[in-house]
Amino acid sequence: xxxxxxxxxxxxxxxxxxxxxxxxxxGIIIGIASVIGILTVGNGLSDTVTETMGxxxxxxxxxxxxxxxxxxxxxxxxxxxxxxxxxxxEEMIEALQERFPYQISGVSLSESVGAGQAKSGRDYANVTIxxxxxxxxxxxxxxxxxxxxxxxxxxxxxxxxxxxxxxxVNNMFDGNIEEALGQEVVVHIGDEIYAFNIIGVYEYExxxxxxSTASEKNIQTALYIPVTTAKKLAxxxxxxxxxxxxxxxxxxxxxxxxxxxxxxNRYYSNNNDYRVMAISMExxxxxxxxxxxxxxxxxxxxxxISLLVGGIGVMNIMLVSVTxxxxxxxxxxxxxATNGNIRIQFVVESMIVCLIGGVIGIILGTLLxxxxxxxxxxxxxxxxxxxALAVGFSLAxxxxxxxxxxxxxxxxxxxxxxxxx
Amino acid sequence: MAETKKPIIQMKGIVKRFYIGAPNExxxxxxxxxxxxxxxxxxxxxxxxxxxxxxxxxxxxxDRATEGSYMLDDVVIEKAKDIELSQIRNQKIGxxxxxxxxxxxxNALKNVELPMMYAGISQRERTRRAKELLKMVGMEERMYHxxxxxxxxxxxxxxxxxxMANDPAIILADEPTGALDSRTGRMVMDLFHKLNKxxxxxxxxxxxxxxxxxxxxxxxxxxxxxLYGDGEVTVV
Numbered sequence: 001x002x003x004x005x006x007x008x009x010x011x012x013x014x015x016x017x018x019x020x021x022x023x024x025x026x027g028i029i030i031g032i033a034s035v036i037g038i039l040t041v042g043n044g045l046s047d048t049v050t051e052t053m054g055x056x057x058x059x060x061x062x063x064x065x066x067x068x069x070x071x072x073x074x075x076x077x078x079x080x081x082x083x084x085x086x087x088x089x090e091e092m093i094e095a096l097q098e099r100f101p102y103q104i105s106g107v108s109l110s111e112s113v114g115a116g117q118a119k120s121g122r123d124y125a126n127v128t129i130x131x132x133x134x135x136x137x138x139x140x141x142x143x144x145x146x147x148x149x150x151x152x153x154x155x156x157x158x159x160x161x162x163x164x165x166x167x168x169v170n171n172m173f174d175g176n177i178e179e180a181l182g183q184e185v186v187v188h189i190g191d192e193i194y195a196f197n198i199i200g201v202y203e204y205e206x207x208x209x210x211x212s213t214a215s216e217k218n219i220q221t222a223l224y225i226p227v228t229t230a231k232k233l234a235x236x237x238x239x240x241x242x243x244x245x246x247x248x249x250x251x252x253x254x255x256x257x258x259x260x261x262x263x264x265n266r267y268y269s270n271n272n273d274y275r276v277m278a279i280s281m282e283x284x285x286x287x288x289x290x291x292x293x294x295x296x297x298x299x300x301x302x303x304x305i306s307l308l309v310g311g312i313g314v315m316n317i318m319l320v321s322v323t324x325x326x327x328x329x330x331x332x333x334x335x336x337a338t339n340g341n342i343r344i345q346f347v348v349e350s351m352i353v354c355l356i357g358g359v360i361g362i363i364l365g366t367l368l369x370x371x372x373x374x375x376x377x378x379x380x381x382x383x384x385x386x387x388a389l390a391v392g393f394s395l396a397x398x399x400x401x402x403x404x405x406x407x408x409x410x411x412x413x414x415x416x417x418x419x420x421x
Numbered sequence: 422m423a424e425t426k427k428p429i430i431q432m433k434g435i436v437k438r439f440y441i442g443a444p445n446e447x448x449x450x451x452x453x454x455x456x457x458x459x460x461x462x463x464x465x466x467x468x469x470x471x472x473x474x475x476x477x478x479x480x481x482x483x484d485r486a487t488e489g490s491y492m493l494d495d496v497v498i499e500k501a502k503d504i505e506l507s508q509i510r511n512q513k514i515g516x517x518x519x520x521x522x523x524x525x526x527x528n529a530l531k532n533v534e535l536p537m538m539y540a541g542i543s544q545r546e547r548t549r550r551a552k553e554l555l556k557m558v559g560m561e562e563r564m565y566h567x568x569x570x571x572x573x574x575x576x577x578x579x580x581x582x583x584x585m586a587n588d589p590a591i592i593l594a595d596e597p598t599g600a601l602d603s604r605t606g607r608m609v610m611d612l613f614h615k616l617n618k619x620x621x622x623x624x625x626x627x628x629x630x631x632x633x634x635x636x637x638x639x640x641x642x643x644x645x646x647x648l649y650g651d652g653e654v655t656v657v
Contacts, residue, residue, distance in 0.1 A: 012527065341539060415484055
């Protein structure tokens, strides 16, 4: 007997009990569909995250001060005030740039002034005021639509100039960018009122990682001013707790991050409280990737449990089927079927149930993944490898859960089986 | 007769015991010696409980004897492995059962093809021979019918065609007319006679009906685990 004959035989066995075969398949269908769906949505999500972080600059290196006993970067980023004598000074940054002229293409510095509202008559726009240096917009991939970037003379002169978002222009100047340039924008932060001349307009891009429920009208965008002006306005200490280096090349940026932090830490060798930490975007991407894949695996394992339940369902039905067809098995044996013939017949039957279930599950899972990932804004399809894995896995379930019932059938005593009522 | 024909079944001292938990054991067959010759039509009769079915299972290579030797068409059965017994059943024996035992939801043609499928015969040859056999039993017009669309007599004729599929050494028929009315039962018996006379097929008929037994060439009577011969009994 060849394989085709076994498949035909098993197919006939299944056709005899269509409803039952379908219900048995359902377990496998749901299991495979959920695994494929989850993997697809997970893929879409991690693609989005990688893309977003990549667009911030794959070659960027984040440098920050960190408390010595504190192992977590986040704490320092969120933490309270750091005394002025501990901050990274401009001299250190300049020294770093002189030491590594070829590796560094830019250094972005920023100083937050606060969140407030730009007002003009009845028009308003929500903003956060950030003081930035001349490299900032470049390093952070912020695209100017019109006007100019900050220049050294803005910095040196502590000028009250601003680069605003196109959203702000929409809200306050009816979207007329030409008209907005050169105009004054008045920002209220608490009781303070600041006025800046608009020198440039940048294109606002929503962050894929942050989720805002604010309407278009109330959306909060950054309003950039020279960092020197910001320091003065906020009465901030000289120096920085963090800054971003744009490496000339994304290759080996992780290595350069280590060199940069080693260089800066020489200034902190006698500092008992703080040290400098530098993380390349590459490293962050890697760790983000591994977090995403861990989540993916965890979810898949949960979906896999439903596959296991489906497999047990297959086994259950196969056992019922063997009992029901005891006489048939006896007859086949009397006609010359070997134990192996009988075993193969039932294993193939179970494999076919699982394979068809698997294929339907893949189609359904792809659909689910497509809908799910579109809802999250990143259309994704299951990878070929995950489809191959799903097919292989459903076949394996068929063999694994079909073998015991098939073996039970194969080992039936033909005399007993023929006598079975 | 004995000089020209070879023995198909040769049994010597066949004993069958069932162990139903030590120290109890139940001896069903107490030493059966019998030979059946090529082309014979033999009836084995006996009341229920006489050991008739047990003997049939041993003849049909579905079961092994506890003691004694059994040769079927020059093959020593007691030494055969399970897989060899499957082959022997497939090649040497054609079973005809009281309740037909056709495979449900499988048409007459496929049922007849089944023993040939297990024998590894090609699909084309299988179909050709199955059609030929169904024609022989007068079922060629019903070959695409499923068992539940056939009458009892028709089912049994398909079963006989199936038994003939691999041209076996013997046809072993266990109460083949037991589930049929007398008219269709007659047709089935006539078919056996035809196979015996025209094709020289060796047939072993197991029945409790003396009437049917008398039609055959030789009657063997089972009683309390011992086989008594009559007519052309050949004591080995």
